[in-house]
Amino acid sequence: MGVSLKDVAQRAGVSIKTVSNVVNNYPHVTPQMRAKVQQAIDELGYRPNLTARHLRKGRTGIIAFAVPELGNPYFAELAGAIIDAAAQHDYTVLVDHTAGLRERELLVCQEFRSHVIDGLILSPIHLETADLVARQETSPLVLLGEREYEAPYDQIAIDNVAAAREAVRHLVGLGRRRIAFLGSRTDRERQPAHLRLRGWREELVASGLEPAETLVVATDGYGRADGAAAMSALLDRGERPDAVFAYNDLIALGAMRTLIERGLRVPDDIAVVGFDDIEESRFGAISLTTVAPDKHAIARLAVDRLVERLSGRSDSEPRRISPGYELVVRESTGGGRTAPGHGRDPGPRPGDDSPTPPPA
Amino acid sequence: MGVSLKDVAQRAGVSIKTVSNVVNNYPHVTPQMRAKVQQAIDELGYRPNLTARHLRKGRTGIIAFAVPELGNPYFAELAGAIIDAAAQHDYTVLVDHTAGLRERELLVCQEFRSHVIDGLILSPIHLETADLVARQETSPLVLLGEREYEAPYDQIAIDNVAAAREAVRHLVGLGRRRIAFLGSRTDRERQPAHLRLRGWREELVASGLEPAETLVVATDGYGRADGAAAMSALLDRGERPDAVFAYNDLIALGAMRTLIERGLRVPDDIAVVGFDDIEESRFGAISLTTVAPDKHAIARLAVDRLVERLSGRSDSEPRRISPGYELVVRESTGGGRTAPGHGRDPGPRPGDDSPTPPPA
Numbered sequence A, B: 001m002g003v004s005l006k007d008v009a010q011r012a013g014v015s016i017k018t019v020s021n022v023v024n025n026y027p028h029v030t031p032q033m034r035a036k037v038q039q040a041i042d043e044l045g046y047r048p049n050l051t052a053r054h055l056r057k058g059r060t061g062i063i064a065f066a067v068p069e070l071g072n073p074y075f076a077e078l079a080g081a082i083i084d085a086a087a088q089h090d091y092t093v094l095v096d097h098t099a100g101l102r103e104r105e106l107l108v109c110q111e112f113r114s115h116v117i118d119g120l121i122l123s124p125i126h127l128e129t130a131d132l133v134a135r136q137e138t139s140p141l142v143l144l145g146e147r148e149y150e151a152p153y154d155q156i157a158i159d160n161v162a163a164a165r166e167a168v169r170h171l172v173g174l175g176r177r178r179i180a181f182l183g184s185r186t187d188r189e190r191q192p193a194h195l196r197l198r199g200w201r202e203e204l205v206a207s208g209l210e211p212a213e214t215l216v217v218a219t220d221g222y223g224r225a226d227g228a229a230a231m232s233a234l235l236d237r238g239e240r241p242d243a244v245f246a247y248n249d250l251i252a253l254g255a256m257r258t259l260i261e262r263g264l265r266v267p268d269d270i271a272v273v274g275f276d277d278i279e280e281s282r283f284g285a286i287s288l289t290t291v292a293p294d295k296h297a298i299a300r301l302a303v304d305r306l307v308e309r310l311s312g313r314s315d316s317e318p319r320r321i322s323p324g325y326e327l328v329v330r331e332s333t334g335g336g337r338t339a340p341g342h343g344r345d346p347g348p349r350p351g352d353d354s355p356t357p358p359p360a
Helices: A005-012 A016-023 A031-044 A050-056 A073-087 A102-109 A129-133 A160-173 A192-206 A224-236 A249-261 A295-310 B005-012 B016-023 B031-044 B050-056 B073-087 B102-109 B129-133 B160-173 B192-206 B224-236 B249-261 B295-310
Strands: A062-067 A092-097 A119-122 A141-144 A154-156 A179-184 A216-218 A243-246 A271-275 A289-293 A325-328 B062-067 B092-097 B119-122 B141-144 B154-156 B179-184 B216-218 B243-246 B271-275 B289-293 B325-328
Touching: A005 A016, A005 A031, A016 A031, A062 A073, A062 A102, A073 A092, A073 A249, A073 A295, A073 B073, A073 B092, A092 B073, A102 A119, A102 A129, A119 A295, A141 A295, A154 A295, A160 A179, A160 A192, A160 A243, A160 A271, A160 A289, A160 A325, A179 A192, A179 A224, A179 A249, A216 A224, A224 A249, A243 A249, A249 A271, B005 B016, B005 B031, B016 B031, B062 B073, B062 B102, B073 B092, B073 B249, B073 B295, B102 B119, B102 B129, B119 B295, B141 B295, B154 B295, B160 B179, B160 B192, B160 B243, B160 B271, B160 B289, B160 B325, B179 B192, B179 B224, B179 B249, B216 B224, B224 B249, B243 B249, B249 B271
Parallel strands: A062 A092, A062 A119, A119 A141, A141 A154, A179 A216, A179 A243, A243 A271, A271 A289, B062 B092, B062 B119, B119 B141, B141 B154, B179 B216, B179 B243, B243 B271, B271 B289
Antiparallel strands: A092 B092, A289 A325, B289 B325
16 A cells, blocks of 8 residues: 555656556557566556546546445346446446435436546436436436436336246246236336336237236335235235236245245245346245346446446447346246256246247 | 526525525524525525535535445345435435455545545455554544454444354254354454354353354355355255354355255254344245344444544544344244234244353
């Protein structure tokens, strides 16, 4: 600690400017000079101050990732992937928390922290297209998640309708006919739940099944307790689904807890599918079948778009990019048991002959 | 959006300075003037720019909470509590991630981001007392977690030895005699695992039981996969414990998954106790008995200490503060089943007559 550019210059017998040129990888430095400076750097254990380098370019070297729910492991896992992706570009990531509140979403994407952060990756809940169009702050912004905006910003989101259809198709393929949907938020038409709910509806219709609205349960939030309460509510009003497709893994895990408490067997009585593939879904007593968005692709795409715009390398039109996903079949729908910690389970078991997807 | 101090001043027919005095709650403003300005604020929907207020005092209004594991819900839950506590003082919290790497721990507590953050709450893994003593950065720093430092900084940590003893005492009280410890890190003497392991050892000795080192399993990390692997390793070498005390909930949850895969019953064959009381521990198919640190007290104490020092209100000696904790008994040790989402379970059931704690 405390080794400066000046110390390196003295040790190497060169000017501070020369050391700076080497550290910043500027051209016009002879290989001999570069070697000399590098030797001094190694001997002294000098570590270039990335912050200072960013500051010279009028930047802080920090990007923010603003999430609606810190307590949802999906966002924690995504944050980890974003931190890794940003490190490749010498950027540090700080995680900001909007609690899904419109006011805080507005704050983070307006002027609030422009003196601190160079760019923002935001996963919004309540923000409207009009808010984004009205945005005056000019620092780069990349949007994640399922809301669809008509605003001039890059958006990274998997195809939620298609992914939900694949989950429901899997359940139909297992012979399930009364497939409930937990976690709708009917009050907000452009919510992600809206897209997943639409996928549920479309796939049931395509399979010749009725999308019974009595099997749809709205939740107040997206957590385990919400899933447990929704499952209880459904059972309490006398419904007996043979499968549940939940908006996310936390809701699915909460629902499973309720099923177990009620003495119902998963998957025999009720099969359960979640969405997110959080690590927890692999480690429960009954591992959870789930839609796994490609979190690393989401993170890489988001950071790449942001850094390209930060560096001025890209003036291209903002785009909507859809990373991949896969359905991971586990015990909650009769998938095979695999040793925990071995990452992904294999795909559907032999005998799980899902029908070919109908045309969308 | 876009309403400025100037707009408020014009609407109220007063000077910008007067509006500023009202907004900042300075004295020497007459009640009439205050009411007039407040009316204009309300009419225009003006929201004071907290950042600007902090900036005028040479601050950014941001404190960082640096955690070793974003993917561990304990830290996510603690971050939520810290964000809430900081909001009471008009501070915003950004979450930084050290990945438990010494290099990054040094960076966050040295000069790295002093242009961005006013103060730091750090939960270190590898940092040494010498590193802290050598720290030149003068911004306030509060340390969380179980490492014990002899350095002039406030530290907030529950009494890990006492908490671990209570967990083991609970298992002994249930008649368990072969109690394993999963998650030791014997290479690092001052690790938290060291304190919890010491508690395990002390309580067994106090109970007249032998702390068999063959029942102690080290793990590479603190996650579910580590717990699953540790449990497998223990069983594979022919050990048959009748209880497991895990370093944390994630390790306990991973171990339970292994037990279920091996056809062992929890708690009948093997009772399991974790540490942290993450939400997930309440929602598994078998809910987890765990030591619950008072996260809200930890967060409040940390933020209060930091803000006191930031405001210059406190020059008091740095202190080591121990918030409370409680053992929450659930199904993994035979505790009663409770509806999920109802928060804490009640304490030990009648009949769970733990012996009186022996003198430490």
